[in-house]
Each structure stands twice: as C-alpha cells, then as structure tokens.
Amino acid sequence: MLSYASNRVFIGIITLLAASVIIFAVLEVVPGDPARLMLGMNATEDAVRALQEQMGFNQPLIWRYFNWLGGLLTGDFGKSYTYSVPVIDLIKERIAVSLPLALISLALSTMVAIPIGIFAASRRGSVADTSAMGIAQIGVAIPNFWFALLLVYVFAVVLRLLPAGGFTGWENGLWPSVKSLILPSVALALPQASILARVTRSSLLDVLGENYIRTARAKGLSRRKVLYHHALRNALIPVLTIIGMQFSFLLAGTIIVENVFYLPGLGRLVFQAITQRDLIVVEGVVIILVATVIVVNLLVDLSYAIVDPRLWSRR
Amino acid sequence: MNIWKVFLFGTAIALLPSATSFAAKTDLVLGIVLEPPHLDPTAGAAAAIDEIVYANIFEGLTRIGPKGDVLPALAESWTKSDDGKVYTFKLHKDVKFHDGTTFDAGDVKFSLDRARNEKSTNAQKGLFAAIDTVESVDPLTVKVTLRQPSGDFLYNMAWGDAVIVAPESADTNKDKPVGTGPFKLENWAKGSQIVIAKNPDYWGSPAQLNKATFRIIPDPAAATAALLAGDVQAFPVFPSYETIAQFQADPRFKVVIGTTEGETVMGMNNKKPPFDNVKVRQAIAHAIDRKTVIDGAMFGFGTPIGSFFPPHHPAYLDLTAETAYDSALAKKLLTEAGYPEGFKTTLKLPPPTYARRGGEIIAAQLRDIGIEAEIIPVEWAQWLDQVFKNKNYDMTIVSHTEPNDLNIFARDDYYFNYDSPPFKAMIKEIEAISDGPERTELYRQAQKLLAADEPAVFLFQLPKTGVWDAKIEGLWENGPIQANDLTAVKWTD
Amino acid sequence: MKRATSTKSLIANRSFLIGATITLIIGVMAGLSFAWTPYSVSTLDIVAKLKPPSISHWLGTDHFGRDILSMIMIGSRASIFVAFVSVAIGAGIGIPLGLWAAARGGLVDEMLMRFNDLIFAFPALLSAVMITAIFGPGAINAIIAIGIFNIPVFARVARGAALALWVREFVLAARAIGKGEGRITIDHILPNMANILIIQGTIQFSLGILAEAGLSYVGLGAQPPMPSWGRMLFEAQTMIGLAPHMALFPGLAIVVTVLGLNLLGDGLRDLLDPKLRYMR
Secondary structure, three states, X not given: OHHHHHHHHHHHHHHHHHHHHHHHHHHHOXXXXXXXXXXXXXXXXXXXXXXXXXXXXXXXXXXXXXXXXXXXXXXXXXXXXXXXXXHHHHHHHHHHHHHHHHHHHHHHHHHHHHHHHHHHHHOOOOHHHHHHHHHHHHHHHOOHHHHXXXXXXXXXXXXXXXXXXXXXXXXXXXXXXXXXXXXXXXHHHHHHHHHHHHHHXXXXXXXXXXXXXXXXXXXXXXXXHXXXXXXXXXXXXXXXXXXXXXXXXXXXXXXXHHHHOOOXXXXXXXXXXXXXXXXXXXXXXXXXXXXXXXXXXXXXXXXXXXXXXXXXXXX | OHHHHHHHHHHHXXXXXXXXXXXXXXXXXXXXXXXXXXXXXXXXXXXXXXXXXXXXXXXXXXXXXXXXXXXXXXXXEEEEOOOOOEEEEEEXXXXXXXXXXXXXXXXXXXXXXXXXXXXXXXXXXXXXXXXXXXXXXXXXXXXXXXXXXXXXXXXXXXXXXXXXXXXXXXXXXXXXXXXXXXXXEEEEEOOOEEEEEEOOOOOOOOOOOOEEEEEEOOOHHXXXXXXXXXXXXXXXXXXXXXXXXXXXXXXXXEEEEEEEEEEEEEEEOOOOOOOOOHHHHHHHHHHOOHHHHHHHHHOXXXXXXXXXXXXXXXXXXXXXXXXXXXXHHHHHHHHHOOOOOOOEEEEEEOOOHHHHHHHHHHHHHHHHOOOEEEEEEOOHHHHHHHHHHOOOOOEEEEEXXXXXXHHHHHOOOOOOOOOXXXXXXXXXXXXXXXXXXXXXXXXXXXXXXXXXXXXXXXXXEEEEEEEEEOOEEOOOOOEOOOOOOOOOOEEOO | OOOOOOHHHHHHOXXXXXXXXXXXXXXXXXXXXXHOOOOOOOOOXXXXXXXXXXXXXXXOEOOOOOEHXXXXXXXXXXXXXXXXXXXXXXXXXXXXXXXXXXXXXXXXHHHHHHHHHHHHHOOHHHHHHHHHHHHOOOHHHHHHHHHHHHHHHHHHHHHHHHHHHHOOHHHHHHHHOOOOHHHHHHHHHHHHOHHHHHHHHHHHHHHHHHHHHHHHHOOOOOOOOOOOHHHHHHHHHOOOOOOHHHHHHHHHHHHHHHHHHHHXXXXXXXXXXXXXXXXX
C-alpha cells in the first residue's frame, strides 16, 4: 500500500513538473509585448525599452524558468506585470470568490442530484424515473452560460430580485456577497446536477443487480433496508469520484460563467491576464489549477486503493 | 422539485430589506468599464488610470476643466517671458501629500525631471520634449525654460502624465498612490472595485463626497442591470448604447450625451498597395455610409466627422460632405485606380464595440463595391504589436481618444504610414504659436488637407454617454480628457 | 461478435429514434443552408434591427437586422464543422495511440497513460483560451484547442477496450498461428471495438458542440461574418432586456442539437452494447 501510494505521489510530482515546463514554454511564444501594452499607443520606443528592462525580460529563457520554479517552491509566485502586486495576493483575492462559488454550486448540485438519482433508481421504469432522467438529459445539453443568461433575464432584468452580476467583496457584508453568488452557482450547478443524478441512478442500479444484494433480499430484508443500508454505501463511491472531478472542474471551468456575471474569480483573472499579457499571473494560476487537479486525482486514486486492495499490486 | 425550493428560498431572502440609510448621502458608486493596470499616471498610458486618479488623487501644475480649458491647479499663477520660452510658476502654499510630506518646488522639479529622464517609463514623454531646464527658485516658485516656444505647454502640463509626485513615494505609486488631491486611495480589490475617500487635509475646497467607489463592470449588459438595480449610481461613460433609450425614458435617471476627444477612424496602411493610391482610399471613404455605421454600431450615438478634428472645437470644419456616401462614385474611383473588380484585403479589429460592430458593417458596405475585407479580431496586445508597432495590417478601426492629437498624422513611423510634407509643415507651425485666429486658420487648413488626402476614413466622434441617478450633480458632461473629476460631485438631497 | 441491431429493435429504442430524428433534422438544416435560407445574412439591414418574431421573420431579427432563423441555419455549419473535425483529430490520433499502448504494454503503455494524465490535468477551457491567444481566434484554432483534449479521451477508451480484447480466445488463437501485433490489431481488435468508438464519438461530438459554443461565446471561435451559435449568444447578451429572442433561439438550437446527439449516443449504446447500458 505504502509503495503504491509513494509511487502515485512520485508520478504526480513528475506530472506537475512536466506541466510547469509546458505552461512556461507555451506562454513564452504568446505574441504581444507586455511592456508595450502597459505604455500604450503614444509611448516612445525608449520608454518601452526601459520598462522591458525593469521587468527583467532580457534575461535568458532557462534562467527565467528556473527562477520562476524556484520561486514557486518557496511560495513566491512573482509580481504581476500590470498590477505590480505579488501574484499570490491576486490569487488569494480571487480564490475568495472562486472557492465559495465552486463549493456552493457543488453543494447545490449534490443536494438536488443525489436524492433524485436514488429516487429514480428505486422506482426504475416508473413515470417519475423516466421524467427525472428526461429532465437530466436536457440539463446535460444546456450550456451553462446560456442558462446563466436566462437566469439573468428572469431574476435580474424582469423580476429585479437578484443582482445581474458583480461582487461587492466579503468585507462589505456576507449577505450581499452570497446574493451575488446565487445565480452563478445555480447556473453552474444545473449541468453538474444532471450528470450527477444520472451517475447516482446508474451506479445504484448496478449495485442493486449484484449478487450480494439479491442474497440480502432473499434473506428477507426489506427493499428499503437493502437500498439504504447495503446498496447506497457501495453505490456512492463512483458518485464521490464524480464529485471530486466536478470540484476541480468548477474551480477552473467557471471562466465563462464568471464572464457572464463579471465575477472577480480565478477564471476571469486568467482570461484578463492573457489579454493583458500578464504572463506571470497566467503561469501562477494555471500551475495552481493543474496542481489542484493532480492532488484531487491522487486522492481519488488512493481512496480507490483503500476500497479495493487489489489495486495495490497492479498499475 | 427541490430546485424550485432553492429558488423560492433564494428569492425570499432577497426580498428582505437591506440596511441602507436615507440620510444625506455622501458616498457614491460609479461604474467604470476598464480596470486600470495600476494607479500611477506617470507610468502608463491606460486611460483607466486617469479615470480614477485625475484631479481626485493626483494634481499637476495646471489642470483641464470640464470645458477643456486650462485652469490653475498646484500652480496658483504663472507668468510667461516675452519670447515665450520661460514660464515661472507660483505654487500654492501649505499643500501636503497624502503621506504627510510637504509639497514644494523641489517636488515639481523632481517630477518633471523624472518624466523627462532617459530611463523614464512615462508613456507621454513627448509632452516634456520642449522642456530644457526646470529650476526651483524658492520653495514656492518654479522656473521652466523651454527649448523653443510651445503653444501647448500649459495644456501639456495639465495631462495626467504630468502630475506632481513626491520623491519619497514615486516608486510605489502604482499600488499605493500618494498625491496631493482631495481624495486618497482607501482600498483596491483587484478585478472588482477601487475605493477612494475624502482627504481631510486637502489644501483647496474640500470634496463633497466622503467616499467614492469605482466598480469595474466591463460587460455592457451587466452595466445596464447594475444601474437599474441601484448597485451603481453613475456610469460616466456608459458602455451599452443599445439601452440608453431605456434610461432616457426613466425619470430616475439622467442621461447626458457629451463630447469626447475620441475621433474614431478606419486607419489604412498608406505605404502598402493598394492603399498607397489616394483614389483607392477615397473610393473606400465614399463606399462607407457613416450614418448606417453609427446607427448599427452605436445605436445612433456619435457625430459623423469628415476629418481628424473634434466637432466641439471652435476651429472645427464639417467636411463630411467631401466624402459623402456614394457607391457609384466609389466604384468609379476604384476603376480609375485600376481595380474595377475590387480586391481582397483584411480589417483588423481591436476589442471595443465600436470597432467590432462597426467593422462588421463596414465590411458589408465594402463588399458592395467589390472589396472583400476579411475581419480579423485582435486583442489590444496583438493590435499594439501587429498594427501599431510593426504596421502589419491593411485596415483597422480605432478611436484616438487623446486630446489635441492632430499631429499624429505628422509623425514619422506612425502606424498610418502616412507621409505628407505639407501636413508636417502645418503641424510645425501650429505647435509654435499660441491660440488665436491664426492658429484656427491653420487648424482648418490641416483638416481640409486630411479630408482630401484621406489617409484614414474618418468615421465619427465617440460620444460621452453618461447615465446617472437624477439626484447627482457635478459630474462632467463632456470628456475633454478621460477623467472622472469628483471634486464638485454631490447628492442633491 | 453478435450484434442485436435488427430494424425492429432500432425502432423500439426510443432514445435512438428521437436522437436520430433530431440529428437528422439538424443535418438537413445545415445542408439546406448551403442552398437556401429565408434571408441572406451577408447584407445588413440596420433599419430592421431587433424585431421580435413575426410572420416575415419567424425568429425575429438581430442587432444588424439579419434574420435569426437564417443565422441559426448557417450557424449550424460552424458548430458541426468544428465538432466533427475535432472528433476526427481526437480519434485519428487517440485511437492509434491507445491501440499501440494496448498492443505493446509495458513502457509504451505507461508513457501514454502518464501523457493522458498530463493533458487531463490542464483545465480544458482555460487551455483553449491560451491556445487561441497564441494562434489568434478562429474556427481552425477552436478545432485545434478542442481536438487536443479529444486525443486522450479516445486513447483511453481505445486502450481499455483493446486490453479487454487481447485476452479473448479468438485473439489468442490468431496469436498462436503467428500473426503479428499490428495485424491482429487491424484484423481483430479494431473491428470488434467499433461499437464503443462510435458511441464515444457521438459523446465527444456533442461535447464538441458545447465547447465550440463556449469558445465562440468568449469570442474565440468562428469569426464574423460567418455566423455561429455561440457568438450569436454573446451578441445577444447586451440586448437581453431589449430583444430576449436574440438569446433564446440560438441557445435552444444548441440544446436541441446536443440533446439529439446525446439521445443518439444513449440509444446506440443500448443497441450495440447492452453491457454498458447503465454507465455514464
């Protein structure tokens, strides 16, 4: 078990290193000069050159990579070209929006989807099952940014109940901040919930078809008892995996919905930083997101291994 | 269904009254479209910097007033020598920077020398080009000697790029701006908002507001919703032209359509065939219907221009008739130029709505005379790199928002690749003389020359579309420079 | 392998039937748009802008006065083209990689799986944004961005399916008579996993439609004057209060198309591979 775990951790680290090389190399070839962008149309050539020097662009590539990597290891993500503040501070500010958003929508989708999934599985083939799965089928097909637009139209433009976007900041009160996260989290939660409901249902049906469940039923246990005491526990493992994946997706993949609601989250930070050629910010955020995915995958792998010891020797 | 419960729960809470007091309001939330990269106006060209700091946080020797005139600021008064080369500024006394340090002539010398320095990253170094020496005569007197007389000197000193900074804080102004203005920076939540608060120790007449918040709302739809919901009470440059009519009809709001210095043009690469042929450029100008462009891209907001000059300027000439929309004439000119079948070309469009939407309409209009313009959207970084710096483009649309910028057509190596010795001579003459009938006449000649030569298609003057709560007064109607001067802004009840 | 694909069971499968019908309609609409649309979308009619649905314009007009129905018809081409080619890229590169890894095993297999992990570790949409930042926006670059993320999906599916086949008797028998790895892969492995690949292709196709819409929505997909559903939604956003129909119809077009493809995929799975019925 221990050697399996350390092997997985080692692979995770190698993947992260490879990712750091890719990120750095890719951004190196992005066209556009940040110094020129900061100074604008009327800037003279020597002003641009002076700024380039200030930002350290004339150092060799390899030197800059290792400098960056060394900084990462000590928690120093460098300084944003455009905002001239430490990148880590920017990331912290944005995580304060992205993380609650991801958690709220995850909670929302889980709370809605799992009961529906269980319900549908327990009444397999019924009208309720068919219609729930039909709705889930449609939910998967809805682009979240379009759903977001519709929500804005109904709740912000027509009913004027909730803000159409923006974020006042946690320091200006809990309620206004939560209020501005409601529509985005609902928009993000819908497709996630649809997927989750379907996974819950099919995973539960799989388990219900297994021999030991049939045995339990044959022993005379009630359908309800079998469902909740035996089947559900086993069926939830794949569901938890999906939730883990959805979490890392939500943390990074909210970029479009953040744009609809102009939320100052991580996704928009990267988007903005790319257009402003604030490459050091892009590098910092992307490496953190990649690290999150790797860590979540690692945890999922390890939890599988705990459940299924056969995996220790394989792979 | 559970999801509806969540909805109902959410809306129920949303309906609870929020804790706002209705006592005389002294705070204001303004919407801005672009977040400034940093807050040091002496180290970046972004107009978004001036939109926050100009006249609020930083001040210069002179300043530009709401009507575009030059007013005294940190300099109480000044005198000009007879040869027009020496300016002596008398400074206000008892002026303090936000960090408590005293403002004096030394700071002026420091700021101007710093901006002119070889290592300076000031984006508008050209403003200081005429300066030969800066001397601090005594703590409240500064003498500036010019290389040659400059009619624009006092105006140039009023730009955001020429504000006075202190040596102690100059290097950290990007993040912690320390100026002499009536407001201080309180807090900047990156990507979200910038809060400035009243400076109680201000030397001049104090601000009426205690606090002003600039909320960054890049999306036009969100801007509309934020105003309607009252999250934002003023949008000095409202980005959503399509919804202005809605605000005009709503008594809660005041809509003020003012002028800006933004001449929106479709630049052409004058050295690259076929645009090196003046007939081709004229044909393109005649093929474009400015009214349709303004209606379609700007929902009717914008004044057509026929040359590179703002319509609200006293020396303005309406030359739109010179290049009136005339498809047949355009076709004829194109044939004379040797392109009876038209040609293929490209149109690079930066992100603003006027460019992206306007470009789509113009491409459709050019198609009518046989010119196939492929639309290539670019971000600002790419635009600056490809179009502005390397001149790797055929046509592009951009609004030139700097005031007093007729001279860009006289610059060597500017992205138009336009080279006209007579125009250059005119600009040289204009820059040497001060305002007066003589200068007006020269301005008019220069406008005519550009309208005839058509180095770019002059489309329209960008409007300043201000929308704010009807109870607010003191916001600028026009945009002689890109600034949100809040010194006189207050709530009327 | 036995296949239960009689005409009768095809019709009996509701998902397949509905999915196939929708997909067919969208396909016909896209094909028809080459020959005919109610209005031309290349000429703008600013005077007739933002008109709500009416007899003359069934789905209304957009901010340039163009007919939205015509725009949606032509816009389907961009969605289908981008999704199709990116699936082709993913399948064209991913399947051979997966087959190769399964046939060789060992180091090759390990390398491929690590490479998969590496690509999967990148947030897909952000990476697509970076890719288009480098190459510039446009349909081709959207294809590259989406295609890259299809490669590991197909590689993983092909590898998994192939590994299961390599231990089957008929493969072992082919081995015994001295057939090489490449030969066996082409003769026995690939034909027997066609089902799974077709199903996966349908799924990736529908995801591709969604991804293209997302990229176009942030301005990185197909460029004007070529209409695209995602960009129509982007343009509709600022006018949502004035002309909600501009946002409604292109969005419905996306939902219906993706729904059709998903139903088709589910139906195919039920028909071709009953074992997988509960998956997903």
